[in-house]
Amino acid sequence: MSKKTAINPTREQNYPEWYQQVIHTANLAENSPVRGCMIIKPYGYTIWENMQRILDQEFKKTGHVNAYFPLLIPLSYIEKEAEHVSGFAKECAVVTHHRLEEKDGKLIPEGKLEEPYVIRPTSETIIGESYSRWVQSYRDLPILINQWANVMRWEMRTRMFLRTSEFLWQEGHTAHATKEEAIEETHKMLKVYEEFAENVMAMPVIAGEKTADERFPGALQTFTIEAMMQDGKALQSGTSHFLGQNFAKASDIKFSDKDGELKYAWTTSWGVSTRLIGGLIMTHSDDNGLVLPPKLAPHQIVIIPIYKNNAEKEEILAKCKELQAALNIEYYNHSNITVKIDDRDLTSGERTWQAIKTGVPIRIELGPRDLAKKQVCMTRRDKEPKDKEFISFDDLINNASNILDDIQNSLFNKAKAFLDKNTHHVESLDELKKFFKKDSSSGFVCCYSTNELEEEHLELLKKLKISARCIPNKYKKDLGNCIFTNKPNCNKIIFAKAY
Amino acid sequence: MSKKTAINPTREQNYPEWYQQVIHTANLAENSPVRGCMIIKPYGYTIWENMQRILDQEFKKTGHVNAYFPLLIPLSYIEKEAEHVSGFAKECAVVTHHRLEEKDGKLIPEGKLEEPYVIRPTSETIIGESYSRWVQSYRDLPILINQWANVMRWEMRTRMFLRTSEFLWQEGHTAHATKEEAIEETHKMLKVYEEFAENVMAMPVIAGEKTADERFPGALQTFTIEAMMQDGKALQSGTSHFLGQNFAKASDIKFSDKDGELKYAWTTSWGVSTRLIGGLIMTHSDDNGLVLPPKLAPHQIVIIPIYKNNAEKEEILAKCKELQAALNIEYYNHSNITVKIDDRDLTSGERTWQAIKTGVPIRIELGPRDLAKKQVCMTRRDKEPKDKEFISFDDLINNASNILDDIQNSLFNKAKAFLDKNTHHVESLDELKKFFKKDSSSGFVCCYSTNELEEEHLELLKKLKISARCIPNKYKKDLGNCIFTNKPNCNKIIFAKAY
Numbered sequence: 001m002s003k004k005t006a007i008n009p010t011r012e013q014n015y016p017e018w019y020q021q022v023i024h025t026a027n028l029a030e031n032s033p034v035r036g037c038m039i040i041k042p043y044g045y046t047i048w049e050n051m052q053r054i055l056d057q058e059f060k061k062t063g064h065v066n067a068y069f070p071l072l073i074p075l076s077y078i079e080k081e082a083e084h085v086s087g088f089a090k091e092c093a094v095v096t097h098h099r100l101e102e103k104d105g106k107l108i109p110e111g112k113l114e115e116p117y118v119i120r121p122t123s124e125t126i127i128g129e130s131y132s133r134w135v136q137s138y139r140d141l142p143i144l145i146n147q148w149a150n151v152m153r154w155e156m157r158t159r160m161f162l163r164t165s166e167f168l169w170q171e172g173h174t175a176h177a178t179k180e181e182a183i184e185e186t187h188k189m190l191k192v193y194e195e196f197a198e199n200v201m202a203m204p205v206i207a208g209e210k211t212a213d214e215r216f217p218g219a220l221q222t223f224t225i226e227a228m229m230q231d232g233k234a235l236q237s238g239t240s241h242f243l244g245q246n247f248a249k250a251s252d253i254k255f256s257d258k259d260g261e262l263k264y265a266w267t268t269s270w271g272v273s274t275r276l277i278g279g280l281i282m283t284h285s286d287d288n289g290l291v292l293p294p295k296l297a298p299h300q301i302v303i304i305p306i307y308k309n310n311a312e313k314e315e316i317l318a319k320c321k322e323l324q325a326a327l328n329i330e331y332y333n334h335s336n337i338t339v340k341i342d343d344r345d346l347t348s349g350e351r352t353w354q355a356i357k358t359g360v361p362i363r364i365e366l367g368p369r370d371l372a373k374k375q376v377c378m379t380r381r382d383k384e385p386k387d388k389e390f391i392s393f394d395d396l397i398n399n400a401s402n403i404l405d406d407i408q409n410s411l412f413n414k415a416k417a418f419l420d421k422n423t424h425h426v427e428s429l430d431e432l433k434k435f436f437k438k439d440s441s442s443g444f445v446c447c448y449s450t451n452e453l454e455e456e457h458l459e460l461l462k463k464l465k466i467s468a469r470c471i472p473n474k475y476k477k478d479l480g481n482c483i484f485t486n487k488p489n490c491n492k493i494i495f496a497k498a499y
Numbered sequence: 500m501s502k503k504t505a506i507n508p509t510r511e512q513n514y515p516e517w518y519q520q521v522i523h524t525a526n527l528a529e530n531s532p533v534r535g536c537m538i539i540k541p542y543g544y545t546i547w548e549n550m551q552r553i554l555d556q557e558f559k560k561t562g563h564v565n566a567y568f569p570l571l572i573p574l575s576y577i578e579k580e581a582e583h584v585s586g587f588a589k590e591c592a593v594v595t596h597h598r599l600e601e602k603d604g605k606l607i608p609e610g611k612l613e614e615p616y617v618i619r620p621t622s623e624t625i626i627g628e629s630y631s632r633w634v635q636s637y638r639d640l641p642i643l644i645n646q647w648a649n650v651m652r653w654e655m656r657t658r659m660f661l662r663t664s665e666f667l668w669q670e671g672h673t674a675h676a677t678k679e680e681a682i683e684e685t686h687k688m689l690k691v692y693e694e695f696a697e698n699v700m701a702m703p704v705i706a707g708e709k710t711a712d713e714r715f716p717g718a719l720q721t722f723t724i725e726a727m728m729q730d731g732k733a734l735q736s737g738t739s740h741f742l743g744q745n746f747a748k749a750s751d752i753k754f755s756d757k758d759g760e761l762k763y764a765w766t767t768s769w770g771v772s773t774r775l776i777g778g779l780i781m782t783h784s785d786d787n788g789l790v791l792p793p794k795l796a797p798h799q800i801v802i803i804p805i806y807k808n809n810a811e812k813e814e815i816l817a818k819c820k821e822l823q824a825a826l827n828i829e830y831y832n833h834s835n836i837t838v839k840i841d842d843r844d845l846t847s848g849e850r851t852w853q854a855i856k857t858g859v860p861i862r863i864e865l866g867p868r869d870l871a872k873k874q875v876c877m878t879r880r881d882k883e884p885k886d887k888e889f890i891s892f893d894d895l896i897n898n899a900s901n902i903l904d905d906i907q908n909s910l911f912n913k914a915k916a917f918l919d920k921n922t923h924h925v926e927s928l929d930e931l932k933k934f935f936k937k938d939s940s941s942g943f944v945c946c947y948s949t950n951e952l953e954e955e956h957l958e959l960l961k962k963l964k965i966s967a968r969c970i971p972n973k974y975k976k977d978l979g980n981c982i983f984t985n986k987p988n989c990n991k992i993i994f995a996k997a998y
Contacts, residue, residue, distance in 0.1 A: 032629075034569040034616065039629055042564035042644065049565065065541035066548065069667050070533040071618070071649055072592070073608045075599070086601075093571070093616075094596040094608040098653040099589060100574070100617065106582070107574045109593040109615050116597065116608050117533065117569070117592075119618070126807075129530075130538055145541065150570055150649065154597040154610075409827050 004355050005287035013230045020160070022281055023223075024483070026290040026358045029160050030082075036158040036165030040274065043358065044245045047170065047277055052148065054200055054295075054333055055170065055272070058192045064172060066145045069127050071118035071150075077125040081250035084124065084218040087253040091154035093119040093165075105132045119152040122270055124218070124303060127173045128251025134467045135255045135265060142185070146170055151273075161278030162235070162499050169273035175265040176255055178352075182266035186242040189270040190223040193238035201276065202293040203227050203283045203410035204419045205237060206494060208470030212452040213458065216269075220244035228493065229282040232394045232442025234496040237279050240270035278499075283415050289361030291381050293411050296485040299338040299399070302355045303376075306348045306367035317343065317373055324366070337400055356385060359451045361407050362365075364396070382410045419444075423494075429483045433494065436464040445471065448480035449493040457484045461495070469494040504786035505856050506655040514730045514833045518658070520622035521780055525789040528659050531611045533662030539773065542857065545797040546776055547667065551647065553699055553794075553832055554669065554771070557691045563671060568626050570649075576624040580749035583717040591655035592618040592664075609995065618651040623717070623742070623768055626672045627750030634754050634764060640676045641684070645669055650772075660732070660777030660987030661998050668772035674752055674764040677981045678743075681765035685741040688769040689722040692737035698773065701792040701911040702726050703918045704736060705943075705993060707969030710950040712957065715768075719743035725993065728781040731941025733968045735993040736778050764928035770799050770827075777823045777998075782914050790880050792910050793830075795905040798837040800826060800853045800899070802875075804865035805847045816842065818870055822863070825896045836899055843937045855884060863895070877902075881909045918943075922993075928982045931994065935963040943968070947979035948992040956983045960994070968993040 007025060023029055028044030040048065054168045056066070072095060078084065096117070101113035101408030130145060152166045172189060176182040179195040190207055197205045205225035213339070215222040219241040248264040253255045257263050284291035295298045307313040324339040331337045340360075342351045345436045348365065355363045365377040376396055380387045380403070391399075414424065426432050435441050451471060452463070461467060475492040506524060510517045522528055527543030539547065551802075555565070573595060577584055591804065594617070598610035606655060630642060651665045671688060675681040689706055696704045703889045704724035712722040718740040726734045747753070747763040756762050782792035793799045802819045804810040823838040830836045841850045841857075847864060854862045864876040874897055879902070921942030925931050934940050953958070960966055973993040983990040 030627075030629075032569050034625070036569050037569035039569065040567040041678065042566045045566045046564070048567075064543070065540045068539040068547075068667065070531045070536035070538065072536065074533065078599075079604065079606055090611075091598055093594045094599065095592045095594040095618070096595045096608055097615075098591070100591065100593065102584065105578065109595055111590075116596075119594070125535070126531075130529075152570065168567065175912065185572050379665045400589055409772065462531075 003171070006289050007287050010287040011230060016159075018287070019282060022106065022285045023160055023362065024290055027288070028277070028281075030418065031160065032180060036155050037222070038164050038166075040168075043128070043273050043298060044277060047280070047296055048231065048274055050296045051200075051276060052170075054149075055192075055196060057333070058196065059146050059170075059172065060190065062144075062188060064146045064174075066152055066417060067145050068146060068149070068213060069123055069147060069410050071120055072398065073120050073123075073126045073497055074115050074117055076115065078118065081125060081247060083246070084250075086217065090155070092121050093152050093154060095119065098276040099293050120149070121151055121153045122269075122271075123147065123149070123151075123171055124173065124247050124267075128247050128253060128329075128469040131173075131175050131265070131267075132252045132254070134176060138177045138255055138257050139173060141255060141265060141445050143175045144172075144185075145174065145206070146172045148243075159278075159499075161274055161281070163275075167274050169271050171269060171271040175248070175270045175346065176267070177255065177257065177263075177265065179266050181245075182268050183242055186240045186268045186270070189268070190240040190465070193225050193240065193270075193272060197225055197227065197237055197276075198412065200293070200295050201280050201283070202295075202408055202415065203237070203279055204412065204417075206470060206474075208472040208494070210239075210454075210470055211468040211493065214468055216241045218243060220246070224470050226235065226496075227279050227283060228422060228496075229279070229499070231282075232422055232444075232497070234444065234494070234498040235275070235279045235282070236469070236498065237276060238270070238272040241268060243267045243269060250467060255373065278293045284411050285359070288385065289357035291411065292359035292361060294361040294408050295333070296339075296360055299360060300404055301337060301362045301364060302360045303339060303340045303341045303366060304355070304362045305350055305353045306365055308368075312319065312368050316366060316368065316371060317341075320366055323366075323376070323393065323396070327400055328398075329401065331401055334458065337404070343394075352379075352385075361404060362400070379457070380407055382407045382414075427483070432483060433464065436466055436495075436497075444494045446472070446475075446492050446494050447483045448490045449495075450482045450485055450487050450490050451493065453484060466495050466497050469496050469498060504788075505852060506786050509786040510729060514694070515706065517656075517783060517786070521784045521788050522659055527776070527780075527789070530659065533664075535654050535805060537659050537663050537665075539667075542797060543776060546779070546791070546795055547773055549795045549797070550699075550775060551669075554691075554695060555647075556832070557695065558669075558671065560644050563645045563673075564782055566644050566646060567648070568622055568629065568646060571617050572622075573614050573623045575614065576628060577617065580624060580717050580746060580868045581846070581914055582745070583749075585716065590652060590655070591620050594618065614808050614960055619648070619767075620650055620652045621770075622646065622648070622650075622670055623672065623746050623766075624750065626745050627752060627766070628672050630672075630766075631751045631753070631762070633706070634752055637676045637754055637756050640674060640754060641680065642674045642766060643684075644673065645671045658777075658998075660773055660780070662774075663907060666689060666773050668770050670768060670770045673767045676754065676756065676762075677766065677963050678765050681743075681767050684743055684767070685720065685739045685767045687724060688767070689724065689737070689739040691768075692724050692739070695771075696724055696736055696775075696778075697911065699792070699794050700779050700782070701794075701907055701914060702736070702778055703911065703915040705918075705969060705971050705973075706866070707902055707971040707993070709738075710952075710967040710992065712952070713967055715740045715744050717742060719745070723969050725784060725995075726778050727921060727995075728778070728941060728998070729917070730781075731921055731943075731996070732859070733943065733993070733997040734778045734781070735968070735997065736775060737769070737771040740767060742766045742768060745920050754878045760822060761869040783910050784858070787884065788856035791860060792911065793907050794832070796837075796858065796860055798839040798859060798926035799830065800836060800838045800858045800861045800863060800864060802838060802840045802863045803847055803850045803854070804840065804842055805865075811867050815865060815867065815870060816840075819865055822865075822875070822892065822895070826899055828896075828900065830900055830903065836903070851878075851884075855880065860903060861898055861899070879906055879991065881906050881913075913949065926982070931982060932959075932963065935965055935994075935996075943993045945993050946982045948994075949981045949984055949986050949989050965970075965994050965996050968995050968997060
């Protein structure tokens with residue numbers, strides 16, 4: 001007989017359905033009646049707020065400021081950048097009218113616009129228009145601006161957090177006087193993403209450069225962090241683009257340089273989105289539901305009071321509140337440990353399972369016998385539900401911060417071991433084909449490969465349902481013969497199925 | 500000869516143009532090429548971030564959580580609430596297609612949607628749909644959710660911050676088991692707005708209830724805070740709506756109560772927007788530009804180093820940095836005083852005027868003579884530019900927080916005196932007409948009035964270009980004969996021209 005789990009189906013039984021169930025059970029989000037759009041529920045939104053707060057501080061530390069640009073983009077703006085058009089402008093929400101009129105109780109679109117607008121799928125073109133007005137001289141550069149916003153792409157197949165028509169994100173858009181400075185910015189922001197993924201989300205990533213076929217439309221170079229989900233698929237989790245002078249030319253961002261010459265600026269853009277929450281879920285969660293790294297959890301600790309009568313209740317609850325106050329100590333990023341007392345009219349088992357399914361890092365049970373012994377019963381979300389530990393009040397208070405760090409590290413290490421174990425280095429095309437043809441195979445394949453494959457091999461990738469994820473930075477100097485073409489001096493490239 | 504001012508025209512010469520110039524000169528925002536939409540520039544956006552942070556804390560303290568709902572609303576949702584339709588659904592952005600196709604280098608809308616969507620002008624209907632699914636039992640109530648979002652209304656005449664097609668706001672949407680609880684919520688949130696306006700923005704407001712004609716479409720009661728701008732016009736700055744069961748019925752938000760009966764929930768909604776920044780500007784700014792209350796200023800202090808040569812420069816700059824570090828002390832709402840050193844290659848006069856025009860509360864000049872005397876030259880934005888004060892390093896550091904409080908209070912007191920002076924209590928319709936017919940008159944008129952005027956008197960208000968702003972809470976018990984109809988037992992109502 002198989003083990004009883006809180007989430008059904010399990011990962012092994014049906015991974016995509018398991019993912020939906022984890023989200024549903026933890027009350028993170030739900031599909032909305034608006035096609036392809038989700039509703040981010042309070043518990044899920046709090047995770048996003050935590051991500052935003054920490055990332056925003058990093059952006060500001062690296063010299064960026066926030067601003068806000070219009071939601072709607074005139075079609076003529078998108079037409080300006082040819083590559084961008086063909087890559088981006090296909091599936092998006094088009095605003096064509098500006099009025100509704102009532103006819104027989106129905107509302108009819110009226111007031112046709114002379115020039116339609118699209119809801120921004122990304123803002124390079126509309127922000128570029130501003131920069132072209134703001135930049136005159138080299139003294140006006142660099143411009144280092146970020147925007148927190150909603151964007152929309154009319155996606156055909158959607159999956160909550162991972163791919164939705166509307167999503168929330170941040171988009172950095174910078175303009176520089178020199179190529180070198182713009183490239184440095186591109187790398188710097190990828191580093192911010194890499195460190196956020198690994199140190200805050202406890203999600204190991206492979207940082208690297210996209211191959212030519214996988215670049216952002218209009219970019220000269222696209223850098224990415226790629227994470228491995230528990231089904232072995234890749235999740236592109238953040239990108240940073242060196243746009244060269246392409247968008248500056250399309251938007252006419254020119255400046256007079258120190259030497260008096262009129263030059264085009266060099267621009268970058270970079271972004272992460274609510275997709276990160278999907279990555280977070282699929283990196284750590286298990287068959288009992290959500291597992292959250294302490295640094296992003298809405299609350300790090302839940303206290304479950306246990307009592308049988310009113311006399312006990314009063315005493316126990318008083319102690320719980322005392323512990324809650326004592327645990328309100330500095331933890332991470334200027335925030336304190338947050339402790340929730342779950343005193344709902346449910347059995348202690350129900351409350352415990354609720355905490356497990358919502359991924360709370362530390363669960364504390366406190367009953368009359370514990371109170372007498374000045375201890376609590378502690379369980380950790382990164383261990384088995386039955387792995388209980390009794391710990392004195394004082395030790396809990398003194399060590400809470402360390403225990404949370406330990407959970408954070410154990411989640412990262414577990415995910416890192418999984419990533420390493422499932423990254424396969426292969427030496428030949430046959431090996432690659434064999435790997436991805438097996439149904440049981442999962443993970444990344446790393447091999448020497450040219451970064452501009454010909455039609456024949458692109459077709460093969462398609463047939464295998466895989467794509468080039470990135471040229472890992474860490475193997476940048478490791479060159480060899482392409483397994484597809486035998487061309488020498490090729491980089492190692494990661495291939496994988498991907499979300 | 501008239502006094503030289505940094506902003507031209509002055510308030511007296513041309514108030515609306517003065518307003519635009521203050522925004523332009525302080526680099527707060529600009530009009531965008533997208534009809535009716537503005538670009539909020541970094542300096543302006545920082546003020547919004549400060550407002551958001553403080554308000555968000557208040558929402559959370561009062562038990563609310565944040566969530567995110569779709570940007571697009573199906574037309575059928577708006578059709579459900581009849582009053583809401585006629586009040587709201589007229590001018591809005593309508594999405595009718597989901598694809599662009601290229602034809603001769605032009606992009607053409609394709610993929611016509613079966614049911615068009617509007618970009619949310621407000622989210623009662625789409626959020627109501629969720630609540631109808633989330634609420635089953637009285638145990639699921641109350642729901643206390645807030646959303647920070649962009650919204651869109653196709654405005655014909657726009658003015659930056661005050662009225663733009665797209666704007667940023669927060670919208671609280673709550674559902675309750677009882678009428679009393681919902682009404683209490685409505686009042687509680689109006690109080691949050693009132694205190695924020697007065698204590699944080701230093702903008703005195705009159706809190707009260709809207710008359711029947713001025714209610715939010717579909718609401719049973721609308722409460723408002725009304726501020727007086729320096730031209731005497733009213734600015735509706737925040738509203739809180741008791742929606743009764745109207746939206747619950749339209750959206751089918753039902754719950755089984757403790758008594759086993761199936762009942763409709765009672766809902767509220769409340770919001771403030773980037774319009775508050777317009778109110779902030781028009782409450783405090785003067786003919787030299789922006790004036791910011793310290794609690795919302797992006798930086799509270801600017802230090803302007805003054806030196807003639809490199810030897811002086813090194814010494815002076817070192818001291819400036821020392822002061823900057825020493826002034827990094829706790830100030831308001833868990834934030835520290837923020838100090839900017841303006842060391843740009845401009846004359847000290849230019850840098851001083853830059854600080855004046857951008858509304859920095861405290862300006863500090865530090866030159867070689869000051870350094871020798873261990874003092875700085877301090878000027879305050881709430882006083883005349885020439886009103887200098889020499890203050891020792893130690894006194895500056897020890898008193899900075901108090902000086903900022905003093906500036907905050909002086910701004911509030913000045914605005915409060917203006918509001919009081921320009922609020923006129925009248926006893927007859929003739930007096931009211933006489934007041935608003937004079938071109939030189941400005942301000943609010945307060946008089947006994949029925950809150951449901953007949954056509955004839957509504958026409959009169961229209962002719963006078965005024966509207967009923969609110970029934971002030973503070974006069975709630977002061978009853979008398981309506982000056983329009985002579986009906987007895989009427990409340991006092993504020994009438995004014997309004998933005």
